[in-house]
Amino acid sequence: MKPSEVLLAEPRGFCAGVDRAIEIVERALAKFGAPIYVRHEIVHNTYVVNDLKAKGAIFIEALADVPPGATLVFSAHGVPKSVEREAEQRGFRVFDATCPLVSKVHVEVAKLHREGYEFIMIGHKGHPEVEGTMGQLDSGIHLVEDVADVARIQPAQTDKLAVVTQTTLSVDDAADITAAVKARFPHVREPKQQDICYATQNRQDAVKLMSKAVDVVIVVGSPTSSNSNRLREVALKLGTDAYMVDSAEELRAEWIEGKTRIGLTAGASAPDILVQQVIERLRALGALSVRKLDGVEETIKFPLPKGLKLDDAGESSLGHLS
Incomplete structure (x- = not known):
């Protein structure tokens, strides 16, 4: 039995914080030229990191690896105060891509x-x-x-x-x-609003909804991506087979063998081009149709740091992949 239908979770893929972080690196490259140094992977996705490397980004963990006077970007995950202080002492031009x-x-x-x-x-x-x-x-x-x-x-x-x-x-x-x-600790103070971000919540809710309607869930995301791993776990806890792939090449035919409906989603750091490549792989394995499920429409946008304004000609390109 071959799969007949692919159901796409909505929302899936890039969130506003990831969009912003990637755009900060791309705008810094366009404005100041390569190389731009980034502390840690800007977001946890292999494709995104390799794409930015090809454009001139250099990913480092220790600030000692950044030459004096260089431009440095902090990743979307945020940094300790000690790293902020060291970057200031070393005199780098710093752009903070920490998710708001x-x-x-x-x-x-x-x-x-x-x-x-x-x-x-x-x-x-x-x-x-x-x-x-x-x-x-x-x-x-x-x-x-x-x-x-x-x-x-x-x-x-x-x-x-x-x-x-x-x-x-x-x-x-x-x-x-x-x-x-x-x-x-009965008197512990909780956040006024929960700290788990809207995108994480929305993607998990979408997987919960989708899992009831499919035989297996495929999550597009890198192994280091926390939110992608959680999507797979959500499906498994609901009793649905679930697998995670970093790229279409990792999708194994036996995962969908005998499955009629395939659910497909992507973590918040996974670009849509990877989802489209997985869809093409599923079509090659017999999927006849693709249907997008109803879900929350995300409209949140986060402002960029000062100092990264560009002419229209310098707009980022990777964002178009999402």
Whole structure:
């Protein structure tokens, strides 16, 4: 039995923060010329990173690898205060591509810290966004990755305790961990608005809706992409087979063998060109039609940093792929 229909989740792919981050690098290249240095992958997608490398971006982890006087871009995930200070001391021209929704968390941490709060951060150890948020303070942020971790942490005081989360978590997992935090620390302060970003929420909601109507879900995204991994997990938790691919070449015919309806989505850092290539691969494997599901229309746009205005001729090109 060959697949007869591909259902496209809506929304899927690039979010406003990713669009903005990529455009910052492309505009910096157009205005200042190559090379432009980027601390960490600008977003977690192999295709995007390789495309920007080809245009003259150099991705680094240590600022010691950036020559004096160079232009430096901070990735969409944000950076610790120590990195900001080092970049200033080294005299780089800096453009901050941190997603504004991540910056919102940083601002909240700084504000509540001044009021004497300690923090519980729900997130994945080692993820650059978590390192960036925890690095806003020298101490006083306790990381929990799961419900079991909540019992282990020992804040210095519990009168003023606030919870923050990584923006790309599973909405359901974050809710479970938050509930455990509230059970142990009943007076913990929660964000006025949840930290998990609108795009993460929307894409997970779309997968939940789609999973009920398909036999298997394919997620387009890189292995390092937190939000892409969460999309696959959402489908699996609903009992639907799910796989993640970084490119169409990784799609295996046996995954869709005997499946009639294929669900297709993409993480917030995956460009639409990769989705189209996966569709072509699915057509080659027998899919007869493609249908886009109804879903939330995202209209959010984030402003660019000052100093990156271009003439129309210098507009970014990669954004057109989304």
